[in-house]
Amino acid sequence: MNFHILTTKSVKEFLLTIPNIKEFFDDDILVSQEIGDGNLNFVFIVKSQKDPTKALIVKQAVPYLRCAGKDFPLSRQRMSFEIRALQNYAKLVPSLAPKIYYEDEEMSLVVMQYLSEHIIFRKGLMKSNYYDNFAEHISIFLAHTLFYTSSLYLDSSQKRHFMDNFNANRELCKLTEDFVFTFPYMEHETNFIDENCLNEAKIFFSKMQFKRSVLSLKYKFMSQSDALLHGDLHTGSIMVNKKETFVIDPEFAFFGPFGFDIGALIANLINAYISHFYESGDKAYQEWILQTIKEIFEKFELKFLTLWDAQNESALITPNFIDAKTLSEFKKDFMKKVFQDSIGYAGCKMARRVFGIAGVEEIRGLKDANKRKEANLRALKTSVKLIENYENIENLDELMDIITKVQKNS
Amino acid sequence: MNFHILTTKSVKEFLLTIPNIKEFFDDDILVSQEIGDGNLNFVFIVKSQKDPTKALIVKQAVPYLRCAGKDFPLSRQRMSFEIRALQNYAKLVPSLAPKIYYEDEEMSLVVMQYLSEHIIFRKGLMKSNYYDNFAEHISIFLAHTLFYTSSLYLDSSQKRHFMDNFNANRELCKLTEDFVFTFPYMEHETNFIDENCLNEAKIFFSKMQFKRSVLSLKYKFMSQSDALLHGDLHTGSIMVNKKETFVIDPEFAFFGPFGFDIGALIANLINAYISHFYESGDKAYQEWILQTIKEIFEKFELKFLTLWDAQNESALITPNFIDAKTLSEFKKDFMKKVFQDSIGYAGCKMARRVFGIAGVEEIRGLKDANKRKEANLRALKTSVKLIENYENIENLDELMDIITKVQKNS
Numbered sequence: 028m029n030f031h032i033l034t035t036k037s038v039k040e041f042l043l044t045i046p047n048i049k050e051f052f053d054d055d056i057l058v059s060q061e062i063g064d065g066n067l068n069f070v071f072i073v074k075s076q077k078d079p080t081k082a083l084i085v086k087q088a089v090p091y092l093r094c095a096g097k098d099f100p101l102s103r104q105r106m107s108f109e110i111r112a113l114q115n116y117a118k119l120v121p122s123l124a125p126k127i128y129y130e131d132e133e134m135s136l137v138v139m140q141y142l143s144e145h146i147i148f149r150k151g152l153m154k155s156n157y158y159d160n161f162a163e164h165i166s167i168f169l170a171h172t173l174f175y176t177s178s179l180y181l182d183s184s185q186k187r188h189f190m191d192n193f194n195a196n197r198e199l200c201k202l203t204e205d206f207v208f209t210f211p212y213m214e215h216e217t218n219f220i221d222e223n224c225l226n227e228a229k230i231f232f233s234k235m236q237f238k239r240s241v242l243s244l245k246y247k248f249m250s251q252s253d254a255l256l257h258g259d260l261h262t263g264s265i266m267v268n269k270k271e272t273f274v275i276d277p278e279f280a281f282f283g284p285f286g287f288d289i290g291a292l293i294a295n296l297i298n299a300y301i302s303h304f305y306e307s308g309d310k311a312y313q314e315w316i317l318q319t320i321k322e323i324f325e326k327f328e329l330k331f332l333t334l335w336d337a338q339n340e341s342a343l344i345t346p347n348f349i350d351a352k353t354l355s356e357f358k359k360d361f362m363k364k365v366f367q368d369s370i371g372y373a374g375c376k377m378a379r380r381v382f383g384i385a386g387v388e389e390i391r392g393l394k395d396a397n398k399r400k401e402a403n404l405r406a407l408k409t410s411v412k413l414i415e416n417y418e419n420i421e422n423l424d425e426l427m428d429i430i431t432k433v434q435k436n437s
Numbered sequence: 438m439n440f441h442i443l444t445t446k447s448v449k450e451f452l453l454t455i456p457n458i459k460e461f462f463d464d465d466i467l468v469s470q471e472i473g474d475g476n477l478n479f480v481f482i483v484k485s486q487k488d489p490t491k492a493l494i495v496k497q498a499v500p501y502l503r504c505a506g507k508d509f510p511l512s513r514q515r516m517s518f519e520i521r522a523l524q525n526y527a528k529l530v531p532s533l534a535p536k537i538y539y540e541d542e543e544m545s546l547v548v549m550q551y552l553s554e555h556i557i558f559r560k561g562l563m564k565s566n567y568y569d570n571f572a573e574h575i576s577i578f579l580a581h582t583l584f585y586t587s588s589l590y591l592d593s594s595q596k597r598h599f600m601d602n603f604n605a606n607r608e609l610c611k612l613t614e615d616f617v618f619t620f621p622y623m624e625h626e627t628n629f630i631d632e633n634c635l636n637e638a639k640i641f642f643s644k645m646q647f648k649r650s651v652l653s654l655k656y657k658f659m660s661q662s663d664a665l666l667h668g669d670l671h672t673g674s675i676m677v678n679k680k681e682t683f684v685i686d687p688e689f690a691f692f693g694p695f696g697f698d699i700g701a702l703i704a705n706l707i708n709a710y711i712s713h714f715y716e717s718g719d720k721a722y723q724e725w726i727l728q729t730i731k732e733i734f735e736k737f738e739l740k741f742l743t744l745w746d747a748q749n750e751s752a753l754i755t756p757n758f759i760d761a762k763t764l765s766e767f768k769k770d771f772m773k774k775v776f777q778d779s780i781g782y783a784g785c786k787m788a789r790r791v792f793g794i795a796g797v798e799e800i801r802g803l804k805d806a807n808k809r810k811e812a813n814l815r816a817l818k819t820s821v822k823l824i825e826n827y828e829n830i831e832n833l834d835e836l837m838d839i840i841t842k843v844q845k846n847s
Contacts (some may be wrong), residue, residue, distance in 0.1 A: 178659045183611045186659070191604055194597055201593045209755045235763035242767055246753055249588050249596070252660050343656055345619045353645035357652055 028134055030103070035059045038071045038085050045129050048138060052081060066094040067101070067278070072141060082141040083128060088278075089135070101198060105278045106135035108196040112277035113137065115255060119175050123168045124274055142266050142273055149262040152299040153389050155312045157269075162319050164272035165265070165292065166326035173285055174334045176255035178342035186342055190252060190282045199279045200249075203258065207375055208245035211383030212238055218382050219391075223400040228382050231407060240414045241378075244371045252282040260288040261376070261387075262295040285365045289327065290372025294410075295387065296320050297377060297430055301405050302389035305398035317430065321423050324369075328362050367417050370426060374413030381407045409433045438544055440513070445469045448481045448495050455539050458548060462491060476504040477511070477688070482551060492551040493538060498688075499545070511608060515688045516545035518606040522687035523547065525665060529585050533578045534684055552676050552683055559672035562709040563799050565722045567679075572729050574682035575675070575702065576736035583695055584744045586665035588752035596752055599692075600662060606691045609668065610659075613689065617785055618655035621793030622648055628792050629801075633810040638792050641817060650824045651788075654781045662692040670698040671786070671797075672705040695775045699737065700782025704820075705797065706730050707787060707840055711815050712799035715808035727840065731833050734779075738772050777827050780836060784823030791817045819843045 033041055039057045042048045055075035062070050068088050075081035088106035092099040110132060116124035126140040151158060178186050210217050213232055220228045257264065258279025266273045300316040303309055335358060339346050349357070380387045381403050390406060393399040412429045420426055443451055449467045452458045465485035472480050478498050485491035498516035502509040520542060526534035536550040561568060588596050620627050623642055630638045667674065668689025676683045710726040713719055745768060749756050759767070790797045791813050800816060803809040822839045830836055 178656065183614055183659065184607045187604055187607045187610065191601075194601055194604060197594045197597045200597065204593055204752065205755075209758060213755070213758050235760055238759045239763050239767050242753065242759065246588065246771075249593065249752055250662050252662055342614065342659055343652065345615075345623070348619060348623050349648045349652065350645055353649050357649050360653075361656075 028131065030134055032089055033069065033071070033085070033087055033136070035061055035071065039073060042073055042083070042085070042138065045138070048083065048128055051083070051128065055081065066092065067105070068093055074141075080143065082143065084125070084139050084141050085136065086139070087134065087136045103135040105196070105199055106137065107132040108193055108199070108280045109276070109278040110137050111192050112255065112257065112280035113139070115176070116172065116274065116277070119171045120168050120274075123164060123272055145266040145268045145271065145273060147263055148265040148267045148272075149295070149299070149388065151267055152262060152296075152316070153302070153306070155303070155307055155309050157312075157315055158267050158272075160270065161267060161272055162322035162326055165274075166323055166330055168272070168274055169289055169292075169323075169327050170330035170334060172257070173254040173288070174331050176282075177253055177285075179335055179344070180338055180341050182340075183342040189255065193255065193281045196258075196279070196281045199258065200281055203279065204245060204249065206384055207379045208241060208248065211379040211381065212241060217384045219384060219386060220382050221391075221396075221399060221403060223396055224382070224403055227404060227407070231382070231411075234411065237411055237414055240371070240417075241375060244368075244375055244414070247284050247368070248287060248372075251284040253285040254282065256281060256283045256288050257291075258283070258288070260291040262292070262299065284368055284372075286368030286370075287372050289323075289365075289369035290374075291376045292323065293320055293369060293373040294376030294380075296323075297373065297409060298380060298387050298406060299389055300430065301402055301409070302387075302393070304405070305393055305395070305402045306389070317427060320430070321427065324366065324423055324426075328366070332358060332362065363421075367420060370413050370420055371417035374410045374417060377406055378410035378414070381410070405433060438541065440544055442499055443479065443481070443495070443497055443546070445471055445481065449483060452483055452493070452495065452548065455548070458493065458538055461493070461538065465491065476502065477515070478503055484551075490553065492553065494535070494549050494551050495546065496549070497544065497546040513545040514605070515609055516547065517542040518603055518609070518690045519686070519688040520547050521602050522665065522667065522690035523549070525586070526582065526684065526687070529581045530578050530684075533574060533682055555676040555678045555681065555683060557673055558675040558677045558682075559705070559709075559798065561677055562672060562706075562726070563712070563716070565713070565717055565719050567722075567725055568677050568682070570680065571677060571682055572732035572736055575684075576733055576740055578682070578684055579699055579702075579733075579737050580740035580744060582667070583664040583698070584741050586692075587663055587695070589745055589754070590748055590751050592750075593752040599665065603665065603691045606668075606689070609689045610691055613668065614655060614659065616794055617789045618651060618658065621789040621791070622651060627794045629794060629796060630792050631801075631806075631809060631813060633806055634792070634813055637814060637817070641792070641821075644821065647821055647824055650781070650827075651785060654778075654785055654824070657694050657778070658697060658782075661694040663695040664692065665690060666693045666698050667701075668693070668698070670701040672702070672709065694778055694782075696778030696780075697782045699733075699775075699779035700784075701786045702733065703730055703779060703783040704786030704790075706733075707783065707819060708790060708797050708816060709799055710840065711812055711819070712797075712803070714815070715803055715805070715812045716799070727837060730840070731837065734776065734833055734836075738776070742768060742772065773831075777830060780823050780830055781827035784820045784827060787816055787823070788820035791820070815843060 039059050052075055055077055057073055058076050059071050059073045062072050068086055071085040073083050073085060088103040090100060090103045091097045092101045110130040113124060113127055117127055125142060127137060129138040174180055176189060257277045258281055264274060264276045266275060296316055296319060300313050303313050390402045393402055409430060412433055449469050462485055465487055467483055468486050469481050469483045472482050478496055481495040483493050483495060498513040500510060500513045501507045502511045520540040523534060523537055527537055535552060537547060539548040584590055586599060667687045668691055674684060674686045676685060706726055706729060710723050713723050800812045803812055819840060822843055
């Protein structure tokens with residue numbers, strides 16, 4: 028169907044033209060509501076009037092930045108990459124992504140499962156909710172989506188074919204290059220600097236050795252095509268309840284370095300950890316967050332290596348090329364580099380939230396100005412330590428030391 | 438025009454349908470001859486009967502491996518990548534690549550300048566010819582083609598657009614992955630092992646730490662998209678005379694690591710250096726080769742950095758992000774990594790010539806069996822030292838020490 032922008036009214040008519048969705052709703056009368064997902068897209072929830080538990084989500088990209096209006100064009104092609112990434116999740120991690128009922132690249136539109144019993148993970152973390160299955164679930168997500176789209180699993184031709192489907196996601200890669208790796212570390216009109224931190228921002232923007240490391244991480248982000256990334260895996264891109272975990276919104280999907288998604292997730296968990304010093308003061312909950320960070324790394328590495336060990340042949344590995352002992356040493360080195368890169372990217376993903384355009388609610392939303400300042404500065408110090416040291420951090424204990432021992436004035 | 442395979446007869450008729458070529462030859466009667474370029478393609482020379490200096494080269498890819506016949510299919514799409522790379526050279530390094538008169542991706546065909554006064558660089562090296570402009574020319578080629586197709590020059594979107602044109606060169610990348618990074622280091626039916634070296638091959642195939650380093654270099658080859666590479670820049674892909682240098686045959690072109698083309702070239706120069714111990718014994722000529730290797734590295738780095746210093750904005754660099762001193766340190770680190778990777782790739786490109794399917798004429802072609810064995814083993818030892826040490830080689834003197842001090846029994 029030719030592209031046209033749906034409204035609360037037309038979305039219902041549109042859905043009923045799709046056979047499996049008509050079947051889903053039977054002959055029920057539909058009600059629809061626009062709920063928005065924040066900044067970029069139109070999102071509708073469409074429900075059965077008589078049984079509101081029968082509901083679907085419709086997400087449509089429009090050729091501009093929804094929150095800013097038509098004067099801020101952004102290609103709606105971004106939805107094609109989201110659709111392709113979701114199709115990939117449906118194959119690789121079906122229990123960890125919303126079920127897709129219909130997708131239409133021409134209409135820049137996807138219809139998916141309504142997660143009525145789940146909340147955004149960031150909100151859950153702010154409420155001090157415990158999610159004891161989360162580390163297990165997300166480590167499956169990370170290990171499976173990264174391993175199965177890499178040269179450690181695919182053959183050479185499959186990998187390059189796969190990349191072809193995402194290489195055109197240029198605009199959103201550029202957003203990351205600018206808003207994660209560049210503008211938040213310099214004077215820039217898009218930044219948001221808390222008036223309590225003007226001096227600290229000035230000092231931060233002058234940390235040249237820190238920026239040299241950021242430049243290395245940015246270069247690797249732009250040039251290293253390890254695996255298909257989600258590309259924006261913060262705690263707002265994850266929905267949870269006690270039992271289940273769902274990853275949503277992969278519109279930034281592209282082939283990039285292994286460490287980037289892991290780093291994004293860890294950064295946002297560290298921000299949650301920091302925020303609780305100033306909001307709840309709940310030490311037990313903070314301990315749970317730290318434990319979750321450790322478990323994610325441990326479980327990810329174990330699962331990733333298990334998948335790798337089961338794969339005797341790939342673009343990289345030819346049977347009988349190398350003996351088992353040496354291959355095992357190679358893998359150990361390889362995983363250590365992924366671990367260290369993850370820490371570097373966690374540092375960038377934390378730092379960009381301090382003075383960059385997009386803050387995190389749990390810190391930028393702190394009402395008390397002094398607490399907000401202290402939380403910001405603690406996040407900043409942590410990120411600087413992560414980025415300055417990531418290539419030399421040998422194990423999880425050293426990482427945990429940095430996260431827990433940074434003081435706002437250290 | 439729909440694809441059809443040209444013959445010595447039909448190539449003349451075909452050329453005269455192309456206006457600028459008809460103009461080139463005026464109304465002259467044409468004579469044509471198939472000359473072949475070795476393994477993959479059909480190559481014709483078409484000349485004016487009355488003035489044989491008026492001549493053009495026609496190169497056509499066929500959907501199989503020419504030397505092996507129709508039972509060995511190979512996509513003729515490879516010519517599209519050669520055409521695109523040649524178009525790129527015409528813009529970036531017009532004096533270092535043959536002039537293109539006509540290109541036709543549909544016909545998998547390119548018509549180009551006939552280099553009548555030049556010989557294949559490998560042949561010139563075997564004849565102990567001096568080419569005192571070569572280091573200057575090839576360093577321009579390397580610096581310009583690598584810099585101008587990288588994220589250090591292009592903006593983010595341009596770089597990804599550019600990559601789209603080469604990402605489908607899957608088959609030829611796979612050939613490199615197999616025949617440069619895998620088969621020559623293990624028992625494999627495609628290998629060619631001199632009967633004098635059976636025992637040495639066995640020992641070589643068991644060097645596991647060496648293979649671990651090869652695996653790292655292979656992984657980087659597959660996953661790091663720094664710049665548009667020639668992809669097969671050995672001394673047989675270069676034509677020279679005392680005044681000029683031309684790079685030909687870029688059908689392996691794709692986006693890969695900076696060090697790969699430089700390494701390929703250096704490897705073949707080291708092979709030439711080694712061969713002269715056993716063929717000419719001409720120490721002065723060997724000294725010239727060593728000097729040429731040094732100059733290539735020095736001139737490449739200088740030229741690359743000069744281009745980089747002139748570029749204030751790119752996918753990587755945003756003006757005012759970082760101060761000049763720190764950026765200069767970043768560039769120094771960056772160039773050192775490129776230097777070290779080049780040495781690693783030189784090691785692979787040398788080692789694959791010893792027992793792999795494709796030897797080099799100057800060594801595999803040595804008639805005296807003992808000399809051939811000694812040359813092979815010296816090349817092997819050198820390549821092992823390069824690969825085992827590449828990440829720790831700090832400067833050109835250390836590299837030269839390895840090349841000159843390796844003994845066949847060291």
